[in-house]
Amino acid sequence: MKKTMGFREWLREKLKEKNISQFELARLSGVSQSAISRWLRGLRDPDRDSILKVARALGASEKEIALLLGLVEGTLFAVEESEISVPLLSGEIPCGTPVNGFEEYIVGTVPLNESLLSLRIGQAHRAGLRLFAVRARGDSMIGKGIVHGDFVIFSPDIEVQSGDIGVVDIEDEGLCIKQVFFQGSTVVLQSANPAYPPLVFVDRPVRIVGKVLLSLSFH
Numbered sequence: 001m002k003k004t005m006g007f008r009e010w011l012r013e014k015l016k017e018k019n020i021s022q023f024e025l026a027r028l029s030g031v032s033q034s035a036i037s038r039w040l041r042g043l044r045d046p047d048r049d050s051i052l053k054v055a056r057a058l059g060a061s062e063k064e065i066a067l068l069l070g071l072v073e074g075t076l077f078a079v080e081e082s083e084i085s086v087p088l089l090s091g092e093i094p095c096g097t098p099v100n101g102f103e104e105y106i107v108g109t110v111p112l113n114e115s116l117l118s119l120r121i122g123q124a125h126r127a128g129l130r131l132f133a134v135r136a137r138g139d140s141m142i143g144k145g146i147v148h149g150d151f152v153i154f155s156p157d158i159e160v161q162s163g164d165i166g167v168v169d170i171e172d173e174g175l176c177i178k179q180v181f182f183q184g185s186t187v188v189l190q191s192a193n194p195a196y197p198p199l200v201f202v203d204r205p206v207r208i209v210g211k212v213l214l215s216l217s218f219h
Contacts, residue, residue, distance in 0.1 A: 031053050088109055090105040117131075
């Protein structure tokens with residue numbers, strides 16, 4: 001069974017990822033800001049030309065564009081309705097808990113549409129991938145579109161590269177979400193809010209738990 005959805009969620013997630021406003025997207029794509037606003041509010045569906053303009057302005061891959069246009073599977077905007085349940089972790093996981101021990105701290109599940117995940121990582125990489133969710137706390141990552149209360153989906157099976165957003169295990173603080181930079185033997189954890197200075201780790205233990213794939217808002 002399929003349903004018409006997907007583009008709005010994809011666009012909202014891309015705007016978060018690229019930290020681009022509707023106004024800036026309109027400037028880059030040549031599509032009016034009012035049209036983009038209507039799409040995001042679910043008041044109107046974009047036409048094929050508009051999808052191409054917006055997707056290319058956002059740096060979408062050819063596969064993403066093909067999926068959005070329905071050239072790979074289904075009709076326009078049609079995505080599989082199937083959802084997976086991602087384990088939601090407690091915010092009180094003791095520092096140093098191995099990933100294999102996370103099951104003890106599962107407090108619920110978060111529904112995730114499989115098509116959103118496939119657009120992010122590709123269907124070929126989905127098999128066997130472990131996924132977890134944590135609740136974002138505070139406003140330190142608001143510049144990346146992650147706000148307090150969001151469900152942040154991450155995988156411990158995808159390596160975090162310098163510049164990626166990761167879930168990090170800090171001694172005496174537990175899990176947090178930060179942009180990670182590697183500078184030789186130094187690890188820098190950068191917030192996406194100028195009110196919070198970067199955290200620099202040289203001798204103090206820090207463990208990169210997994211790569212953040214996307215965030216979901218149910219506010």
